[in-house]
Amino acid sequence: xxxxxxxxxxxxxxxxxxxxxxxxxxxxxxxxxxxxxxxxxxxxxxxxxxxxxxxxxxxxxxxxxxxxxxxxxxxxxxxxxxxxxxxxxxxxxxxxxxxxxxxxxxxxxxxxxxxxxxxxxxxxxxxxxxxxxxxxxxxxxxxxxxxxxxxxxxxxxxxxxxxxxxxxxxxxxxxxxxxxxxxxxxxxxxxxxxxxxxxxxxxxxxxxxxxxxxxxxxxxxxxxxxxxxxxxxxxxxxxxxxxxxxxxxxxxxxxxxxxxxxxxxxxxxxxxxxxxxxxxxxxxxxxxxxxxxxxxxxxxxxxxxxxxxxxxxxxxxxxxxxxxxxxxxxxxxxxxxxxxxxxxxxxxxxxxxxxxxxxxxxxxxxxxxxxxxxxxxxxxxxxxxxxxxxxxxxxxxxxxxxxxxxxxxxxxxxxxxxxxxxxxxxxxxxxxxxxxxxxxxxxxxxxxxxxxxxxxxxxxxxxxxxxxxxxxxxxxxxxxxxxxxxxxxxxxxxxxxxxxxxxxxxxxxxxxxxxxxxxxxxxxxxxxxxxxxxx
Amino acid sequence: xxxxxxxxxxxxxxxxxxxxxxxxxxxxxxxxxxxxxxxxxxxxxxxxxxxxxxxxxxxxxxxxxxxxxxxxxxxxxxxxxxxxxxxxxxxxxxxxxxxxxxxxxxxxxxxxxxxxxxxxxxxxxxxxxxxxxxxxxxxxxxxxxxxxxxxxxxxxxxxxxxxxxxxxxxxxxxxxxxxxxxxxxxxxxxxxxxxxxxxxxxxxxxxxxxxxxxxxxxxxxxxxxxxxxxxxxxxxxxxxxxxxxxxxxxxxxxxxxxxxxxxxxxxxxxxxxxxxxxxxxxx
Ligand SMILES: Cc1ncc(C[n+]2csc(CCOP(=O)(O)OP(=O)(O)O)c2C)c(N)n1
Ligand code: SF4
Ligand SMILES: [Mg+2]
Numbered sequence: 169x170x171x172x173x174x175x176x177x178x179x180x181x182x183x184x185x186x187x188x189x190x191x192x193x194x195x196x197x198x199x200x201x202x203x204x205x206x207x208x209x210x211x212x213x214x215x216x217x218x219x220x221x222x223x224x225x226x227x228x229x230x231x232x233x234x235x236x237x238x239x240x241x242x243x244x245x246x247x248x249x250x251x252x253x254x255x256x257x258x259x260x261x262x263x264x265x266x267x268x269x270x271x272x273x274x275x276x277x278x279x280x281x282x283x284x285x286x287x288x289x290x291x292x293x294x295x296x297x298x299x300x301x302x303x304x305x306x307x308x309x310x311x312x313x314x315x316x317x318x319x320x321x322x323x324x325x326x327x328x329x330x331x332x333x334x335x336x337x338x339x340x341x342x343x344x345x346x347x348x349x350x351x352x353x354x355x356x357x358x359x360x361x362x363x364x365x366x367x368x369x370x371x372x373x374x375x376x377x378x379x380x381x382x383x384x385x386x387x388x389x390x391x392x393x394x395x396x397x398x399x400x401x402x403x404x405x406x407x408x409x410x411x412x413x414x415x416x417x418x419x420x421x422x423x424x425x426x427x428x429x430x431x432x433x434x435x436x437x438x439x440x441x442x443x444x445x446x447x448x449x450x451x452x453x454x455x456x457x458x459x460x461x462x463x464x465x466x467x468x469x470x471x472x473x474x475x476x477x478x479x480x481x482x483x484x485x486x487x488x489x490x491x492x493x494x495x496x497x498x499x500x501x502x503x504x505x506x507x508x509x510x511x512x513x514x515x516x517x518x519x520x521x522x523x524x525x526x527x528x529x530x531x532x533x534x535x536x537x538x539x540x541x542x543x544x545x546x547x548x549x550x551x552x553x554x555x556x557x558x559x560x561x562x563x564x565x566x567x568x569x570x571x572x573x574x575x576x577x578x579x580x581x582x583x584x585x586x587x588x589x590x591x592x593x594x595x596x597x598x599x600x601x602x603x604x605x606x607x608x609x610x611x612x613x614x615x616x617x618x619x620x621x622x623x624x625x626x627x628x629x630x631x632x633x634x635x636x637x638x639x640x641x642x643x644x645x646x647x648x649x650x651x652x653x654x655x656x657x658x659x660x661x662x663x664x665x666x667x668x669x670x671x672x673x674x675x676x677x678x679x680x681x682x683x684x685x686x687x688x689x690x691x692x693x694x695x696x697x698x699x700x701x702x703x
Numbered sequence: 704x705x706x707x708x709x710x711x712x713x714x715x716x717x718x719x720x721x722x723x724x725x726x727x728x729x730x731x732x733x734x735x736x737x738x739x740x741x742x743x744x745x746x747x748x749x750x751x752x753x754x755x756x757x758x759x760x761x762x763x764x765x766x767x768x769x770x771x772x773x774x775x776x777x778x779x780x781x782x783x784x785x786x787x788x789x790x791x792x793x794x795x796x797x798x799x800x801x802x803x804x805x806x807x808x809x810x811x812x813x814x815x816x817x818x819x820x821x822x823x824x825x826x827x828x829x830x831x832x833x834x835x836x837x838x839x840x841x842x843x844x845x846x847x848x849x850x851x852x853x854x855x856x857x858x859x860x861x862x863x864x865x866x867x868x869x870x871x872x873x874x875x876x877x878x879x880x881x882x883x884x885x886x887x888x889x890x891x892x893x894x895x896x897x898x899x900x901x902x903x904x905x906x907x908x909x910x911x912x913x914x915x916x917x918x919x920x921x922x923x924x925x926x927x928x929x930x931x932x933x934x935x936x937x938x939x940x941x942x943x944x945x946x947x948x949x950x951x952x953x954x955x956x957x958x959x960x961x962x963x964x965x966x967x968x969x970x971x972x973x974x975x976x977x978x979x980x981x982x983x984x985x986x
Contacts, residue, residue: 324985334981340973342962343782345774366978367962367971369781374807378774381767385747385778388765389786390969393778411768504979511973540969541763541779542786546742550757550764553750561713561758562766 176204183315189462189611191495193693196313199262201240201255203228218307220261225254236265238302247298248291256292260299266313270300324499328492328608331463331502332422333358335470336394337366340509341420343393345371345382350434351490352396352424376401380408380421387417388551390513390540392474396422399441400431406448409483413453415551416481416528416536416576418512420473425489427687436687437491439607439660443669445485446635452573454580456484456588457635461610463497465632471507476587478512480580481538487634489660491689492608513538516545526558527551530571534579581636588633590643595627601654601703604678606631606666609658612690619696620703631666637673646674654702656680660689705740707731712761722873722899722910723752726820727759729876730789733883734760744787747776749801751793751827752901753820770800773808773817777956780813783969784957787887788815795825795833798856802834805856808892809865813956816886816893819856820873822901823908830904840907856896857936861929861949866891868932868949872898872917874910878945885947891955898943913943920946927951 180191196217200206203226206219213219213234222240223229229237238261240254248256256277263273277292326334333355336344346356360370369386373379376397383395397405402423412419423445427438445457456476460466466488473484514537519525522537525547529536536558541549550560555572557563595617601624605613613628620626629645640646649655657667657678662685667678682698684690710731717723734744746757750769757764763786767775776790797805797819808817824842825831832842832849835856839848860868867889871879879897886893898917900910924946926932932949957963962971 322986324982326985330985334985337981338975338978342968342971342973343778345778362981364961366981367968369960369962369968371778371781373774374803377771378804378807381771381774382778384767385765385775386782386968388775389745389779389782391782392973393782407768408771411771415765415767502982502985504975504982507975509973509975540783541745542742542783543969544742546740548742548761548763550766552758552764552766553768554766560764562716562755 176208178205178209185316188615189497190615191612191689191691193691197262197265199258200226201258202226206230218265220258220265220303222254236303236307238299238306240299243298243302244295248295250291253292253295256295257299260296261303264300264303265307266315267304268315270296321500324502325496326463326499326502327354327494327496328460328463328466328488329354329424329494330358331466332470332486332488335467336420336474337362337368338504338507339471339474340392340511341394341474342367342391343369343383343386344395345373345379345386345393346396347373347376347379347401349376349398349401351426351493352398352401352422354493355396355422376404377408380405380419381411383419384408384411384415384417387419388415388541388549390543392418392478394420394422396424398424398426399428399444402441402445402448407450410449410451410453411553412483413449413451413455413576414553414555417551418477418481418538419483420470420477420486421483422486422488424493425487427685433687435490437489437608437660437689438685438687439489439665440662440685442487442606442634442661442665445487446669452577454480454482454577454584455635456482456584457487458485459487459607459632459634460492461605461607461630461632463492464499464502465610466492467502468506469632475508475510476584478538479510480535480584482580482584487607489608491660513540515540515543519544519547522547525549527560528556528558528572528575530558530575532579533583534575534577536575585636585639588636588638590638591629591631591633591645593627593629593643593645593648596622596625597627599625599627599648599652601626601656602629602649602652603627603656603658603699604629604631604649605658606634609660609690612692612695613658615692616695616699624703626703634666635669637670646676649676654679656682656699656702658682658690658695660684704738705735707735709741710734710761713758715759716755717752718903720902721752722822722901723756723820725873725876726818726879726897726899727756729879730756730818730883731760733880733887736880737884737887739787739887744789745779746789746791747772747779748791749793749796751796751825752822753791753793753899754796756791756820770796771804772796773801773804776815777808777811777813780815780957781960781963781968783967784814784963785967788813789887790815790817792817792819793826793833794819794821794823794835798834798854806863809860809863811956812866812892812953814890814892816883816889816895818883818886819894819896820899821856821896822899822905823853824901824905826901826904837907855936855939856894857948858933860894861933861936864929864951865894865949866951866953867893867947868936869894869947870896870898870945872913872945873900874914875917875919875945878919882947889950891951891953898945916941916943917945918942920944920948
């Protein structure tokens with residue numbers, strides 16, 4: 169799928185009455201609105217599948233049995249009086265092939281077109297019905313799929329980006345500044361669309377440097393703030409990240425990866441920025457990196473990101489990629505009950521026993537009181553990008569420097585580490601084969617584990633709280649890996665970044681690595697094929 | 704009422720004789736005369752000799768990165784518009800490294816004042832050319848003399864319809880104080896470019912050099928005439944005018960951002976109860 173105008177565009181939908189979490193290479197129904205689509209995607213149609221097309225639009229007639237020629241355009245003209253509704257006819261036809269009924273589609277058509285007037289709505293509905301009927305009567309073998317509408321259960325449909333943005337709103341984020349860059353832009357669009365309802369300030373900055381500095385300014389002034397971008401924009405934010413480190417200003421940063429270097433593939437996916445995000449920023453300061461595997465994780469980890477950013481006064485990343493960011497998932501289990509909100513910012517009331525407020529006062533935890541400037545009575549808040557004393561004023565002496573490094577970095581690190589949850593183990597509890605992934609590969613690895621025979625004792629170990637690594641006292645995941653015969657790290661990049669990170673942090677070395685760097689996500693088929701060599 | 708005692712802070716680390724000392728004492732005087740208390744004012748600065756200024760006043764301070772003063776100041780104002788926000792920058796800081804932010808802050812028109820200590824040189828990094836260094840000036844990095852034409856920040860600001868455009872001189876503190884007060888009181892983005900001799904690295908634009916040239920715009924000057932203001936802003940050489948060049952009153956940014964019309968963002972308490980129905984929209 170692409171969010172850029174012009175050129176070939178496609179959308180893959182996978183439906184099942186089982187819980188599914190990944191994309192497949194092959195499709196059962198190809199709905200082609202032009203010839204180009206047929207040529208590009210024909211080879212990925214399963215045996216027994218169908219290609220729905222319109223020979224008039226394609227200007228070509230296909231005789232092979234999988235082709236079903238449906239006059240999308242003619243029906244649209246006859247029934248809807250406008251050929252632009254050919255796509256509505258086509259969707260109706262696809263539903264007809266599946267015999268799924270038209271109720272849901274009708275609702276969507278009404279929602280989408282009601283502002284264009286009743287006639288447009290009715291014409292679209294008529295087109296959908298005509299397409300549906302045509303497919304039903306002209307497709308003899310369509311019973312084959314046997315898919316039924318799920319009963320009773322209400323499902324939500326949500327993308328990774330929407331989950332992040334919604335997570336931000338529900339964590340008390342009040343300020344978002346960013347500069348448009350695929351695939352992160354939708355966070356800003358979403359928040360802007362809710363700005364009025366929830367009193368949010370959403371500002372499109374002149375560049376990413378301004379974006380992060382604005383978010384820092386808002387956070388310093390006392391509101392929960394966030395910025396978001398993709399790799400190229402994050403490159404411009406790097407000095408600002410370091411400023412967060414020095415000034416200890418809480419901030420949540422979403423980095424939605426796309427394949428680089430430079431402009432790369434603007435609308436494709438990759439996990440190529442993990443080590444960049446980890447090492448970005450000059451100087452040494454703490455950070456946390458989350459890389460969700462599902463929209464659900466994205467939602468809760470965004471909430472956790474705001475909590476940790478403010479509690480420890482550090483930058484926290486939501487690292488994701490185009491694949492998770494833009495794919496839509498259905499869910500039944502997202503709720504607000506498990507969300508946390510602790511306000512660590514202090515106002516006059518909270519500080520009434522503090523005589524001499526110092527922004528960077530030394531403490532046993534390294535955490536100093538975070539006062540809100542102007543709302544803290546007569547206390548003054550002084551933040552400085554230079555090395556500073558407890559009050560926040562510039563210093564040069566080595567003694568203060570040492571104490572400040574200990575305060576903002578060394579004392580906080582072990583406390584932050586304690587907050588990180590262990591990776592998620594799925595499958596055999598004492599596995600011989602462990603497939604390890606991080607971030608958006610969650611779904612595909614999980615489904616592939618399900619296809620491996622039980623007696624092979626396979627499991628997935630998935631990291632969504634990537635950095636720092638969690639302590640091993642609750643779950644010794646390194647011990648688990650050491651006890652396995654085969655440990656395979658699966659990554660959407662070329663240089664095995666996570667494997668390197670794990671090795672440098674724990675000394676553990678994977679026995680094998682599967683890397684994919686063609687700009688596409690892993691599908692069930694291609695991951696299985698890659699695994700074939702080992703299992 | 705605040706007194707000079709309230710604003711007493713650290714001892715400045717500037718060269719003796721630097722024009723920054725006059726700017727510092729004038730700023731304090733202006734704040735005192737306006738009756739602004741230290742805890743009501745936030746000074747945001749960048750990096751450079753000018754950037755150190757807030758450490759020597761007593762006030763809320765965000766001393767951020769080189770060139771990035773205005774985004775921080777703008778956002779802090781959006782977060783809490785009950786604060787007086789003053790951005791302080793050097794000429795390199797604001798017109799060079801942060802030039803893009805300067806342009807776009809004019810467009811946004813937040814109600815903040817920007818004081819640029821324009822010493823026509825990079826002071827902190829020991830004497831390289833800044834965007835306002837005169838063409839032909841020799842420096843360690845420009846051995847053939849500066850090859851670019853100097854930038855004219857006032858003309859640029861007027862060309863972009865900046866809400867308040869003024870220039871003062873560190874050596875004329877009485878006038879400078881009035882300009883600072885006018886800039887702080889002005890509703891909208893107010894640029895005050897301050898001619899500030901750097902006695903160590905700028906041997907051309909000295910106190911005497913400025914004194915021989917500067918004059919105050921007279922009472923008959925009309926700052927609401929944009930064309931005249933633009934023309935005036937081009938005057939630079941044997942005669943250098945100081946004063947309020949241009950004023951254009953328009954709605955400020957904070958009045959246009961819907962979320963903060965009732966009260967400052969920072970005072971809006973978050974309640975999960977009020978937002979949790981957001982999830983329902985995805986079913
Ligand atoms: C990103 C970045 N680049 C370069 C510097 C080095 N630097 C610090 S101040 C400065 C220029 C100072 O000139 P100006 O802004 O005119 O301030 P002045 O010292 O003259 O008051 C430079 C180049 C820096 N701190 N950060
Ligand atoms: S170098 Fe110039 S600007 Fe900096 S303190 Fe010395 S005289 Fe002032
Ligand atoms: Mg300078």
